Amino acid sequence: MLSGIGWLLVAIWAVATGVPSLWFIGRSLRRQSDRVPEPEQWPFLSIVVPARDEGHKIEAGLRSLWQSDYPNFEIIALNDRSRDQTGAIMDSLAAEAAASASPEGIQRTLRVIHITELPDDWLGKNHALQTGSQQSRGEWVLFTDGDVIYKPDTLRRAVRYAVARNLDHLPLFPNIEAHSFVEAAFVACFALIFMGGTQPGLVPSKAPWFYAGVGAFNLVRRSALELAGGFQAIRLDILDDVKLGKLLKRMGSRGEVLRAGDGLNIRWQQSAWACITGLEKNAFAAANYSLFGLLWIVSVTAFLFLGPLLGSLFAGDARTGFVVALVLSHLIYGFNSYLFGHSFWLFPLMIPASLAFLFAFVRSTWITLRQGGVRWRDTFYPLELLRKHVYY
Numbered sequence: 033m034l035s036g037i038g039w040l041l042v043a044i045w046a047v048a049t050g051v052p053s054l055w056f057i058g059r060s061l062r063r064q065s066d067r068v069p070e071p072e073q074w075p076f077l078s079i080v081v082p083a084r085d086e087g088h089k090i091e092a093g094l095r096s097l098w099q100s101d102y103p104n105f106e107i108i109a110l111n112d113r114s115r116d117q118t119g120a121i122m123d124s125l126a127a128e129a130a131a132s133a134s135p136e137g138i139q140r141t142l143r144v145i146h147i148t149e150l151p152d153d154w155l156g157k158n159h160a161l162q163t164g165s166q167q168s169r170g171e172w173v174l175f176t177d178g179d180v181i182y183k184p185d186t187l188r189r190a191v192r193y194a195v196a197r198n199l200d201h202l203p204l205f206p207n208i209e210a211h212s213f214v215e216a217a218f219v220a221c222f223a224l225i226f227m228g229g230t231q232p233g234l235v236p237s238k239a240p241w242f243y244a245g246v247g248a249f250n251l252v253r254r255s256a257l258e259l260a261g262g263f264q265a266i267r268l269d270i271l272d273d274v275k276l277g278k279l280l281k282r283m284g285s286r287g288e289v290l291r292a293g294d295g296l297n298i299r300w301q302q303s304a305w306a307c308i309t310g311l312e313k314n315a316f317a318a319a320n321y322s323l324f325g326l327l328w329i330v331s332v333t334a335f336l337f338l339g340p341l342l343g344s345l346f347a348g349d350a351r352t353g354f355v356v357a358l359v360l361s362h363l364i365y366g367f368n369s370y371l372f373g374h375s376f377w378l379f380p381l382m383i384p385a386s387l388a389f390l391f392a393f394v395r396s397t398w399i400t401l402r403q404g405g406v407r408w409r410d411t412f413y414p415l416e417l418l419r420k421h422v423y424y
Contacts, residue, residue: 038343038353044336045360048228053368055233060293061204065189068196077105077191078170082160083178084409087117090178094125097176098142101135102187107142108168109178112160118178119146143167153421154267156411161272162263173257175250175276179298180206186295190251193290200256200285203277204249206296207373215304217381220369221389222307225333227368232289235281244289245277248298252276256285268413268421270317270406275423291371308392313406315396321419326397330390337361337386 058064079097083090090109097107109126111119122144129142145167150156165173172191186204194202205226210216234242250273260283266275281287301307319325340361343354366379400406405414 034343034347034350035353037339038347038350038355038357040353041336041339041343041357042353042360045340045357045364048231049224049364049368050360052227052231052233053364053371056227056291056371059232059289060291061186061189061193061295062293064290065193068193070192071195074103074188075171075191075195076169077102077172077174077187078165078168079105079107079174079176079187080110080161080164080168081107081176081178082110082112082157082164083114083118083122084112084156084160085114085116085118086178087114087121090118091121091125093178093180093182094122094142096180096182097187098125098129098140099184100140100182100187101138101184102140102191103137104139105187106140106168106170108164109142109144110160110164111144111146112156113147113150119144150411153417155270155272155413156409158263158267158269158272162267165257165262168254171254173252173254175247175252175273177248177298180248181297183295186292189295190249194251194253197288198286199288200253201245201277201280201287202249202251203244203246203273203287203289204251204292204296205246205289205372206248206292206298207294209297209299210374211299212304213378213381215301215307216369216374217378217385218304218307218388219300220365220372220374220378221382221385223372224365224368225389230289235277236286236288240281243274243277243281243287245273245275246289247273248296249292250276252280253285256280256283259283260285266423268418269423270313270408270418279423294373304388308388308395311392312396312399313408315393316400317406317418317422319393319397320422320424321400321415323397326393330393333386333390333393337383341383 109122126142126144134140208219210219230244231242235244260279269275301310340354340358344351344358347354362379362382365382366376369378370376
């Protein structure tokens with residue numbers, strides 16, 4: 033029986049993470065967009081950028097968007113009740129944009145909306161995204177974060193691919209910067225779990241349980257967004273980016289996922305510990321605020337990441353499959369680290385990174401239950417309300 037468990041782990045690692053990892057090699061935005069023709073007429077693109085208290089990041093993000101070579105776009109920057117200089121920086125950039133001449137062949141505007149109140153039964157970011165989408169005019173709407181840095185050709189490539197493929201939804205997975213090996217190891221673990229959890233190669237299928245969404249880049253066709261009712265159905269779901277993908281898929285939208293490569297760069301958190309605390313609001317939400325759901329996530333993650341090591345140490349003559357799974361899992365982890373902009377040589381840190389990931393989930397659950405809800409950007413959302421409005 034132990035031998036069978038070891039070889040089961042080999043099969044799971046090979047199929048659930050190895051296959052999508054290999055599939056994702058060629059799924060870069062640059063490579064895929066080069067294979068499709070440009071549209072006869074570039075559609076008008078609206079870019080919705082919500083931000084709260086991001087005065088230290090927002091200027092770089094908005095400037096990188098403004099310098100895009102896409103021919104016809106508007107940026108809608110939403111200052112969501114910020115207490116720092118976010119709003120003032122947005123206003124300054126808008127004034128600068130209005131006074132500057134656009135390059136030949138490019139029409140672009142930057143508009144700022146200041147949100148001063150949060151309606152009942154809405155999360156702050158979800159309300160800002162809804163507000164921005166309702167104020168936008170584009171045939172396509174891009175939802176992105178204020179701390180994402182764009183290369184000038186990223187928007188053009190993304191829209192080119194989405195139009196040529198007749199998509200309704202295109203999420204791009206960015207390169208996530210890290211300033212230490214420990215931080216990079218955690219980010220690589222997150223990317224690997226994203227790969228296994230979303231199965232990006234199956235997102236284009238009609239199966240409703242394969243979907244994806246990325247907060248850094250969710251490009252949506254307006255007609256599909258309106259059919260889904262905007263963010264109304266997920267107005268109190270903390271996993272707004274992922275649940276947008278689920279909502280669109282349920283409404284019949286066609287979606288794909290690509291790697292942005294160096295086309296999108298983001299510093300997720302400022303340290304390895306901040307990566308763990310940064311999951312405080314999201315991790316228990318990923319289990320739909322269910323202790324049974326949390327137990328399932330923790331058990332499966334522990335089995336997949338720790339099972340090969342424990343079996344290799346204690347399974348005796350039945351350890352061969354566990355040893356193969358241990359080697360395979362570390363190779364796939366190292367490869368995914370390289371695939372998303374880090375070093376393959378992070379592979380020895382897979383198990384410590386997975387333990388940190390499990391700790392982040394348990395910590396999120398403990399804090400959420402202890403305080404009876406989630407505190408997000410100084411607004412408290414009761415657990416009973418969040419559970420009631422989970423989008424299943």
